[in-house]
Amino acid sequence: MTAANRILNPALRAKLMSAEQAATFIVDGDHVGMSGFTGSGSPKKVPLALAKRIDAAHQAGQHFRISVLTGASTSSELDGALARANAMDMRLPYQSDPHCRQRINAGEMDYIDVHLSHVAQYVWFGFFGKLNVAVVEVAGVLEDGRLIPSTSIGNNKTWLDQADKVILEVNSWQPEGLEGMHDVYYGTERPPHRKPIPLVHPNDRIGTPYLHVDLNKVVAVVATHDPDKATAFTPPDDKSRAIAGHILDFLQHEVTQGRLPPELLPLQSGVGNIANAVLAGLNEGPFENLTAYTEVLQDGMLEMLKSGKLASASSAALALSPAALAEFTADLDYWRQRVVLRPQEISNHPELIRRLGIIAMNGMIEADIYGNVNSTHVMGSSIMNGIGGSGDFARNAYLSIFMAPSTAKGGAISTIVPMVSHVDHTEHDVQVIVTDQGLADLRGLSPRKRAELIIERCVHPSFRDLLRDYYERARRGAPGQHTPHLLDESLSWHSRFVKTGHM
């Protein structure tokens, strides 16, 4: 079936055109809301055509730059192409593309790193200015114009609602069986008209499977048949298996102590190899009838759904390897009973995360001895990716766990440092820190006790004495003993790395 055959609404079918024609609706200075969350469901053709159009304008000496808002990270056809064309004035709320990152860290492009749950409402509130154009991939259009969402929902509901002009990409590569998997909640409002969100179990359906759009706003429909950018995973290595082992032991201990029920509480897990190793560990572990309430559904969770360890999963996006995606596509009737895809304002909503009592497991770049976590910055000045949903989850979770190998760059960088060079999660929001070395349970500990435990449990041996020395000298020489720091030295490890390539 071609994409054109998936457009059952005649008015929208009449707007079919090429990506190049569609891209002409976007002009210099526009704020453009695009679909896409972790390589899934981003538009495949219009951004590429737009990048060419902007490149040509630049060649002709014209000014042409836009602001791009998405769900989260996207693909090289979107962030990569637009960044290479130097087409973006501003980007939010999350990115992970190397060209995009390079532009930001070169100071050639503005980037605003936003909690994923805040984005949709800030656009409604007008805090990010007017949204001119929405470019949204869908899997199909019903006769009455309702839209079948693609492999991510992200902020698409908000883009379609708020943009003056809408460009749809209808992607026939996306399986038709996605229909019915989504749950788009249309009950959110601007204050003072907000009501409780009626979700009480992770897999509750509280909305509709379709996205709505004012058909008069649709200026272009583009047919595509292009794959999502697959997420590549490497198999768990020793370090990620060690981290997973520490977390499993900890969860088991919490069950034994009566602080967690035997089926745990809904799991949230960041993306990446360590997260996947933890999920692989859970898949072989003692816990049954688990649930997930997360923002990204990756391979590890699919395995757990298959084995039955995981009873259901709620997410804002799929992020599967090609093999996992093939498996997913082959039996959508099975998965549709177990997977709900939601807008990110719902998947990451503080009200729901607090109510459900999530176990939040997120990666970090570094942590300091007092339990502050840096998730976004390299050596204080450069952005890596962004905070994503880690803040939405960590602050409101039942348990907030941050994890990373104890060293990076072949041992040149210690993950545990005297003071983090940027704070994304404050000491008030971090309960557990895990590295391959061990796990530090910081609940109920003062800063000094946290420091002692983190140094004992989490630091790589090659940095442990150095860090203990810093702490002991701060205990003697700092002007205060609540969180003793030597301010002339607290960032010296980072500074040394910048100068010498080794902390």
Next chain:
Amino acid sequence: MTAANRILNPALRAKLMSAEQAATFIVDGDHVGMSGFTGSGSPKKVPLALAKRIDAAHQAGQHFRISVLTGASTSSELDGALARANAMDMRLPYQSDPHCRQRINAGEMDYIDVHLSHVAQYVWFGFFGKLNVAVVEVAGVLEDGRLIPSTSIGNNKTWLDQADKVILEVNSWQPEGLEGMHDVYYGTERPPHRKPIPLVHPNDRIGTPYLHVDLNKVVAVVATHDPDKATAFTPPDDKSRAIAGHILDFLQHEVTQGRLPPELLPLQSGVGNIANAVLAGLNEGPFENLTAYTEVLQDGMLEMLKSGKLASASSAALALSPAALAEFTADLDYWRQRVVLRPQEISNHPELIRRLGIIAMNGMIEADIYGNVNSTHVMGSSIMNGIGGSGDFARNAYLSIFMAPSTAKGGAISTIVPMVSHVDHTEHDVQVIVTDQGLADLRGLSPRKRAELIIERCVHPSFRDLLRDYYERARRGAPGQHTPHLLDESLSWHSRFVKTGHM
């Protein structure tokens, strides 16, 4: 009427005893949950008797230290007396007593600085260990044993529920007319049993006016007739009036732009002279029919309720000057229609703050050029008070505003620094920074644009060139240009202050 006459339940009246007798139920190593929030509603006699008992034990060479959990700050009869007796091993979640602060910063006492909305649930979850004793002030006891809360509720519901032993102080100094002013919500649960909290307007009543306690757990009842510690305010000075003026202009602008309704949205305001100046400004300003959803009701809000500018106020505690308290007490039937006192898990609940769309206005110690805010620490190592509810409100607010004079210590300290020495509110959570110099609206701005605006608008002239020089050199010399920092210098202002007494 004496306190004894306020104890209508015979079983509890039979447990009347002296504070000294009651204090004997608390033993070495106990975790004790005490009432009290900003000088209101803390127990008046038992902590003093306990401090004496512990002091005597120390004189006799015995080990006797306890952990103390409260609502927020308390009075000198509680924190002051126990700190002077070196009676506290651990204190949470907030304090502002000079003796207590001194013990913490001398390293003689552990302090855990916790979001006020997290405390109750962490105790239920068992994250802070077993709660042995509750010491709670009430205004009276009904015949069936239900308790009339005092001038703050704080975490009292949780202390009464969770503690093994309960000591009640019945304070006849508290007006009888407080009965009916409180709204204690008993619908919260541990996950996975949580439901939506059915509050949709700031002044909704969703619970009962009384606290419940298992009468079998009550080991002692103590009669008191002692005043709350009054909150002293100085009249607004030029700087706080300037800050208030900037905020009023900003709110007016937001209304004009259609981003706020004419009656604004529910106000949250921290305590202190600047907050009071902002409220005084609002009381003379153009906005009508305002509401407040906050954690502390101070003089400024009472004035607004009196003038009719403020239609209603929801709070976890009163914090009034003696004059305002007299006015309050004189006409409780009037105030009871306009004021609701709630547990802090409800006043500060992320679900409700996000739903209601609060305008959060909180003080800060310092902010940096990229919009990170330090609310708790002096020069990186010493605690001032604590984060209190500022994180609960700022993260989930419709608008999050942080305010402070542009200098401190007679001009020796700049409130705006290259990098804050401790982060309590990350760049992701701070929308507006205000000093007497001006207001920086950071919404929709990348870190570099935030830096330019903050330096232009908020920095005191005596530090402006120095800060601009830092930023411009970081723009040239930093290893990345997302948030350019010179790590060898970024904390040098603090370090210089420690060494020379001037930044």
